[in-house]
Amino acid sequence: MFVNSLKLCSPLKIVNGGFLAAGNNAAVGHGALRVGQNNYSKVKGSCCKEVAQTEGKKVEVWPRPDPPPPAWRAECPCEPQPPNYDPYKIKVPDIVVPPMPPSNAKPMLDCSLTRGPCSAKPAPSPPECPPPPPKPFPWIYVWTVAGFFGTMGVIYKLYLWKEQQERLGENKPIWRPRPRLKSPYHDRDLPACVQYLIVGAGAAGWAAYKAIMEHDKKAKVFFISKEDCLPYIRLPMSKQMWWNPDPPDIKSLNYLEDGKRRTMYLADCSKFMDPVKFYRTKTGPAVSVATGWCVMRVDADEHVVYVKTMCGEQPIYYERCLLAPGSKPKSLSVFKSAPKAVRQKVCALRTVRDLELAQRGVRRARHVVVLGGGCLGTELAWHLGRMNQLIERKPDEEPLQIVHVFKDKGIMAGVIPDYLGEWATEKIKCEGVTVMPKTQVYDAFETPDGRVQLTLSNGTSLVTDYVLVAVGAEPRMELAEPSFLEQDPVNGGFLVNTELEARTHLYVAGDAASVYSQWRDVRFRDEHYDTAERLGLIAGANMTGHWLACNLEPHYWLRLGDALQMEVVGEVGACLPTIALFKQCAPEEVPKKTETPAGDGEKPCYKKSEEYQNRYKRGIVFYLRDETVVGLVFWNMPPIDDRRDVATEILRARPSYKDINLLAELLGFAETQCVYKTHEQLKEPGPCIRNWREF
Ligand SMILES: Cc1cc2nc3c(=O)[nH]c(=O)nc-3n(C[C@H](O)[C@H](O)[C@H](O)COP(=O)(O)OP(=O)(O)OC[C@H]3O[C@@H](n4cnc5c(N)ncnc54)[C@H](O)[C@@H]3O)c2cc1C
Known part of the structure; x- marks a missing residue:
């Protein structure tokens, strides 16, 4: 385009050629380019007029004709000068200072002139010294x-x-709870990544560890537990631990069972490696534990759990992870909103720390209230009653008064029929416990003498020193929301499939797992030791690559020493219709009437009559749903090893209620002997725990 326009417009071509020839100037070049881009007419002679560039501008001649300024010359004298000669010296005129005006100050007196010479007048003698x-x-x-x-x-x-x-x-000296300690102390000592990570060192977590070790001999397992102690079993906390003469020692957690010394700890501390050493170990078997550390959330996509630290969260990467956070105890709203002085005298038992607090509170108390008629409340009331008889007190010390308060007619009202619950309540009375059925607590406040006053639903009030609350438990679900894990809206707990997987490589077991039961086609969540342990075993095996389905039946037991033993298998509930078989006893087996029934004062130990006393001594309760037997309660039946498995098999066959006699035979009911003990035999003292350290 530019070349074309040059061809068509010759005068411009000259100008442009001149520009281009002279053009080492960028501005000029740019101007030429702009000219070249113009759209000129192709008609010859119609080009723009040739205009001189200098037109209308002042043209200056170059180089300029003005003479340059004279160059500076140094005008130095030609003759030699002294060495300190300064050619730039400024000559300053001499300054003449005028004379000072005469002073008008008074002339000084000359003392020699007025007094005469000093030597002429002797100096006065000094005064006499004052007395000391x-x-x-x-x-x-x-x-x-x-x-x-x-x-x-x-x-x-x-x-x-x-x-x-x-x-x-x-x-x-005032006893204070021991400080909460973390192990390892620094978060930098936590391993950055582990093969098998178990969150929660309870029954399920420990069972999972055992299963992992069984299936993967070189496994490296790491526990993280919120509690500041090694993995332990909770069951003795509501039972034999109360019979110890001293409060629990966290180092050993010993108790006495059938004359033998046992510990609550599931393993000795020497079993666990130091976390730093554990991390450096290349291959297993190795197990380590971080106690006092809390897991905040799990990122199942990235296979990482975040542990709460002083300044945020610390990630730990895992290959397989099990969540077994268990459950936490429920409390009553009256205690939650009560003043601190009341709350300090109320304890819901769940951890060893709770046990330490509760035992000290109970030992100091003269009156204790146990709230709740479930498994835990019943066990606590019965064992505290027995403790009263076993633990020696000072001669002037009054025995501990224990009151068992629950809202139903009898104990275990959610599980067994009322008539059986009422009958079993008598067993607790036998231990000297005052039972208050059909009673609820409406209010709690502190009395002027520092005790706790409970306002009851029956219009009375109880003044007590310590309250043990056992009104149930709920699963720990703090991890669910931040980890985006699904929750069961009906049963509570984490939703898991039959292999106990909540997400890929992330498993949940124990009290907090809502498990899908394949053969019953329902979900269930159970808060008992045996179920937690079996779920842990399945989860542990599946973590190592097995695919075990969880087809369990709920199973648990209640043992009140030699007084009552109840074992539950399957689906039970007070709302289900029941059929019960109790053993008929031969007349000679019925115990003779004793002179002084056990129990406190006026109250007879057993209700009404001798016949009532023996009516429900031994039996089986069948629970029905749509005419099918779905659950069983073995009532005071002698313990058998494989009863749970036999009962599970029977329940899976979905027997009808018409087959109950056959079922009873299969379950060994026919052979069980109805041997009664006399009151004196029933009252036989437990193991002597005074010298238990000698065992
Ligand atoms: C006093 C008492 C007596 C009992 N008696 C019986 C009985 O006689 N028979 C029976 O069948 N059952 C009984 N149980 C119930 C039984 O103990 C529980 O069902 C069982 O312990 C549940 O095991 P788990 O592993 O699911 O949870 P737990 O044993 O409760 O263990 C949970 C663990 O997870 C840890 N944890 C929780 N959240 C976190 C977190 N975010 N980060 C890190 N760690 C965490 C906790 O510190 C704890 O160590 C009793 C319970 C109690 C409290």
């Missing part, structure tokens, strides 16, 4: 003596005060 001051009073001796007697007085006063405090019993 008298010696100061020896206050030091006074102060010393006064100080001595003062100190003695203070010591005597302290002695009197201490004696008075001792007399009042207020000088005992």
Whole structure:
């Protein structure tokens, strides 16, 4: 285009050629380009007029004709100068200072002129010395003596005060709960990644560890537990632990069962490696535990759990992870909103720390209330009653008063029929426990003497020193929402499939798992030890690559020493219709009437009559749903090893209620003997725990 326009417009071509020839200037070049881009007419002679570039501008001649300014010359003298000669010296005129004006100050007097020479007048003699001051009073001796007697007085006063405090019993050292310790202490010592990670060191977590070790001999398993102690079993906390003469020692957690010393700990601390060493170990078998650390959330997509630290969260990567956070105890709203002084005297038992607090509270108390008629409340009431008989008290000390308060007619009202619950309640009364059925707590406040007053639904009130709350438990679901894990809206807990997987490589077991039962086509969640353990075993096996389906039946038991043993298999509930078989006893087997029934004061130990006492001694309760037997309660039946498995098989066959006699035979009911013990035999003392350390 530019070339074409040059061809068509010759004068412009010259101008442009001139520009281009002279054009080492960028501005000029740009101008030429712009000219080239113009759309000129192709008609010859119609081009723009040739205009000189200088037109209308002032043209200056170059180079300029003005003469340059004269160059600077140094005008130095030609003759030699002295060495300090300064050619730039400025000549300053000399300054002449005028003379000072005459002073008008007074002339000084000359003393020699007025007084004469000093030597002529002798100096006056100094005055006589004053007599020496008298010696100061020896206050030091006074102060010393006064100080001595003062100190003695203070010591005597302290002695009197201490004696008075001792007399009042207020000088005992105050027990404080032990501080919560973390192990390892620093979050940097937590491993960055682990092969098998188990969150929660309870029954399910420990069972999973055992299963992993069984199926993967080189496994590296790491536990994280919120509690600041090694994995332990909770069952003795509501049972034999109360019969120990001393409060629990966290180092051993010992108790006595059938005359043998046992520990609540599932493993010795030497079994667990230091977390740093564990992380450095290349291959297993290895197991380590971080206690006192809480997992905040799980990222199942990235296979990482986040542990709460002082300044945020620390990630731990895993290959397989099991969540077994268990459950937490429920409490009553009256205690939640009660003042601190009341809350300090109320305990819902779940952890070892709770047990430490509760045992000290109960030992100091003269009156204790156990709230709740479920498994835990019943066990606590019965074992506290038995503790009263086993633990020695000072001769002047009154026995502990125990009151068992529950809202239903009898104990275990959610599981067994009312008539059976009422009958079993008598067993608790036998231990000297005052039972208050059909009673609820409406309010709780502190009395002026520092005790707790409970307002009850029957219009009365109870003043007590300590309250043990056992009104059920709920699954720990804090991890569910931040980890985006599905929850069961009906049963509560984490939704898992039959292999106990919530997400890929992320498993849930124990109290917090809502499991799909394949053969019953329902979901169930069970808060009992045996179920938690079996779920843990299945989850552990599946974590190592097995595909075990979880087709369990709920199974648990209630044992009140030799007084009552109840075992539950399958679906039970007070709302289900039941059929029960109880053993008919031969007349000679019925115990003779005893002279003094056990129990407190006026109250007879058993209700009504001798016949009632033996009516429900031994039996089986069948629970029905749509005429099918779905659950069984073995009532005081002698323990058999494989009863749970036999019962599970029977329930899976979905027997009808018409086959109950056959079922009873299969379950060994026919052979069970109805041997009764006399009251004296029933009252036989438990193991002597005074010298239990000798075992
Ligand atoms: C006093 C008492 C007596 C009992 N007696 C019986 C009985 O006689 N028979 C029976 O069948 N059942 C009984 N049970 C119930 C039984 O103990 C439980 O069902 C069982 O312990 C549940 O095991 P689990 O592993 O699911 O949970 P747990 O044993 O409760 O263990 C949960 C663990 O997870 C940890 N954890 C929770 N959240 C986190 C987190 N975010 N980060 C890290 N760790 C976490 C906890 O610290 C704890 O160590 C009793 C329970 C109690 C409290």
